[in-house]
Amino acid sequence: MAQLIQQGAEAKVFALDFYGRPAIAKERFAKTYRHPTLDKKLTSRRVVQEARCLFRCQQAGIDAPAVYHIDDVRNTIYMEHIQGRTVKRALVDGEGDTALAEQLAIKIGKALAALHRIQIIHGDLTTSNLYLRESTDSLVLIDFGLSYHSNLIEDKAVDLYVLERAFLSTHPNSEATFDGIVRAYVKQAQDGKQVLAKLEDVRLRGRKRSMVG
Template identity: 75%
Template structure:
């Protein structure tokens, strides 16, 4: 029996059992403003693209949910259900523990450098889309619904910028942690210095809102 556990702008997520394994089913729903035939093609393409990004991450040793099955007729991906907690909830509970926060920042920086190293842009990096496994405390990247392939320095910088905005809006006084993430990322990434420079450029150009 499938249980709806989340609904976003692009998809519904259900918890269920898939051939005896705890799983989730991510179902993209139709966009009514598009022509039905075009919508079906575009949605199926997005489902396949998301699954490919997840598969490429696993090939590269990046911890992401294992894909079990893709149903392009129903626009649904069946994948591993991660037993763990979000980085968001972890930081809310452990923000006062510098050692734990520093260790987590190192894991995030390393994982994002590896992700961009295979030219995958996540597209929606937030502390809710980063998980910590209960079993081994591994950092897991989830929700690749907006992901795509790109080798552009600008795209990788924007990916980091989105995460920076998420930290600032959700976790007060997290500037030091994000700086640590960027330090590790820059050290581990082949194009780290260029990406960091572009990130600073993006940040400087951010419009001011009164």
């Protein structure tokens, strides 16, 4: 029996059994403020886009939930239910453990470099959307609901900036951890130095917007 475990602005997420495997079903719901025909088209496009990004991650050897089935009538993706804990939980439980923070930073930096190498922008990077797989301790990227394909340096830099803001707002005194993520990213990414330079520009724009209000 499906159990609702999360509801956001775009979708409902249910935990269930899918032919003997623990799974989640992510169901995108209709937006009543949009014209029904347009809404159906946009919602279907987002479901397909998310599934494609997950497939591409699997093909590239990036740890992400395996897709089991796509229901294009109900705009639902059935996928692997990751057993483990979020990076957010790991950092909270291990507060003050610098060795743990360094290890996580390297894993995150490498995973994001691999993701950007196949030209996928996650779009919603937070420590709640990064999991540690229970069986292997591998870093898993989840929730590709806002993901898209892009080879632009700007988009990659913004992806990192979103994660940085998430770190600073959720994990006090985490500047060193994020610096470790950036170092690992630059080492692994094909265009790491360019992305780092653009990240500085994005940060500057963000500070200006904050000052203006």
